[in-house]
Amino acid sequence: MSEQPFADDKDWTWVLNELCPECRYEVREFDVTTVGDLIRANAQEWIEIIAATDAAKLSSRPRPDRWSALEYACHVRDVLALYNYRLGLMLNEDGPHYPNWNQDETAIEKDYSASNAVEVAVDLKANAEALARHFGIVRDEDWERPGFRSDGAAFTIETFARYLMHDPEHHLHDVRQGLAALQ
Template sequence: MEPDTKDWTWVLERPCPECGLDTSEIHHDDIPDLLRANASAWQEVLTRPAVRERPDENTWSPLEYAAHVRDVCRVFTERLHLMLTQDGPTYPNWDQDATAVEDRYGEQDPTRVAGELAEAADRLAGDFAKVAGEQWDRTGSRSDGAHFTVDTFARYLVHDPVHHLHDVTRGVV
């Protein structure tokens, strides 16, 4: 597969033409419920008989997308912690495509991925639920220089699981 090299931070500026999510309309207080609802929807996806099947060689299977969403929740939990405990941290680099290959996303057990995704999303949702007041203005940066406040970080994050759920529920995968 071709690595995804797009800079998805544009989702903070305009609605996504594919999944329709407009992150500017999301209030940070809604993030925990959005994460939990999204994780719940993945549970059904992961019971499909064709959960391991890729629609083409350049598109992940539903299982691979779910494992990715699980790992996004884990990585963003770590990054949120950095933003809340350090001044202006730069997050460690994460190559999501390399992780998918190294961790063999397509060979993982769908039932286990479902549980781990629910757990990771719930933990991240709980961490966002604890953010209050001026903490939403704390900052952090990716290694490529993209700069976030906790608020923009939360809205940027939520696009990923929403978009991938859209990918696997609209008939693409």
């Protein structure tokens, strides 16, 4: 099991209202009906990074308080699966409350740092495709359907999609910075 470099206890929902100063990704600017295409494009960027980076560098942490590129890829893979599940709840239930998910516990339980990069890339792509297809069935009248995180944060399918897109985009930024620091 891997030790976690940090516990991320930030409430990132603020990205729905303002530009992220770290990654500069603006969730308010994209046409939400294109979220499936955005998910696929983001997954392709992850796959290209994994394929282009040697295993030692991929699994090296640039700093003790940051995940390696491989650990971030595992996290994104799991976020995509989680959001697919939560989207299903939002489409099939009225105002569902999502079960809690602790990303740090998941990273330890799944031993992200010991993962096989090829398997992670395959699973990340599959999870991205499944989620993109799921967003493809969202009808115009569904975008305002609500869902609630265990901490009480409220989303509509629209804000859920926007919030989702920040995560893998932000982590691409983290990974690019981390890999550059390992040069």
